[in-house]
Amino acid sequence: MASPLNTTLLIIGGGPGGYVAAIRAAQLGVPTVLVEGEALGGTCLNIGCIPSKAMIHVAEQFHALQKYAAGDSPLGIRAQAPELDLAQTLSWKDAIVRRLTGGVATLLKRHQVTVVQGWARIVDGKTVDVSPVGAKGRAGAPQRIRCEHLLLATGSEPVALPFMPFGGKVISSTEALSPARLPKSLAIVGAGYIGLELGTVYRKLGVKVDVVEARDRILPAYDADLTRPVLASLKSLGVGLHLQTHVLGLSEGGQGIRIQPPKADEKVLAAEQILVAVGRKPRSRGFGLSSLVLDMNGLAVQVDDRCRTSMNGVWAIGDLTGEPMLAHRAMAQGECVAEQVAGQTRRFLPQAIPAVCFTDPEVVTAGLSPAQAGASGVEVLEGVFPLAANGRAMTLESTDGFVRVVARRDSHLIVGWQAVGRGVSELAAAFGQSLEMSACLEDVGHTIHAHPTLGEAVQEAALRALGEAIHI
Incomplete structure (x- = not known):
């Protein structure tokens, strides 16, 4: 083994949390090494957030042209029936990914972060061995790296069903985002945001x-008011929904999956391909984590409000630490750790972390829902403003949705936001900012919002909670 490489901060994982931590640490003068076995950017940039949104955009454009070709448009647009060049679609999607991951590599180089391509295996809290990429079974001549601080940012991976593992007809979101060809039929196990985002894409592409879901409704993590417009959209698209239905496994001969509907006999749901989208789990195996004595919560590493693990000098961020598994959470945690390693005082105590579901229509939440606030014993005011009363929503042909604010009754302090509708993902910044700045209903309601925008619905929701709404 060659002479060990010494550094102050060693980061395992080059996803959003890892590379942001590396760049911030380098900005603060901390010698930093980043180890990544695959492509920089992690799941988000390569096989998750970015490629899925690219495919959602393609599907939306294709579906719109189909409607225009069918004469099903009040806009006066007529078009020929569209054709999809899947190879070109994937090439365009992959070019976006390459541009972003290449940008990450450039930023790391510019900030003089040492990037080591290879598979890390932890020896102890101060020592990691890195085997070259492509070495089978982590073989080859490893490089030893010693550090003062070890940051674990290994992300997450799709959950497989033990009776229906990935392979052959059974795919994960990774394969669904890079299909060699589109199947004629697709069965999706799980009606969470991943399953419904990809299901909508595939349906709009023909x-x-x-969709098979064991619980009694789609998007069970969200309240029913928010999911109602999404449910209506899925039905209008012709997506088959099988709720309160359990998957039993592949059918004999592999023509589909065996399902158990509620109060009915087992049957076979025919499908050329099966997408398992029942969630993700922390990637806590395969890199020697067990050599550390860490407090765990199942597969997740437990951390405190400074992202410290139970071992001194060992930190963890992002999906490895459990829910919510969101790239922007990992990024914020990465900055938090980097600044502490540099000697600053920081804590990770956000007022709220916005979450977005890029279904059709989109769903965004931040902070507490009315039910969550009530369960915590807080008396609240609600203000709901329907997009049917918003001029911009009308011009976008998307009035099925609303913006809702939740605030304390006594002080009018805003404690939560929810919205469903086309383009509402862009409201997430305003939601998060108002919560972080401890805004009250009056602060938002009396701020001049540009007209005509969807943002006016944010203002109107606050005004309605105050009993001062103008446009409803």
């Missing part, structure tokens, strides 16, 4: 889609 694939027969069925």
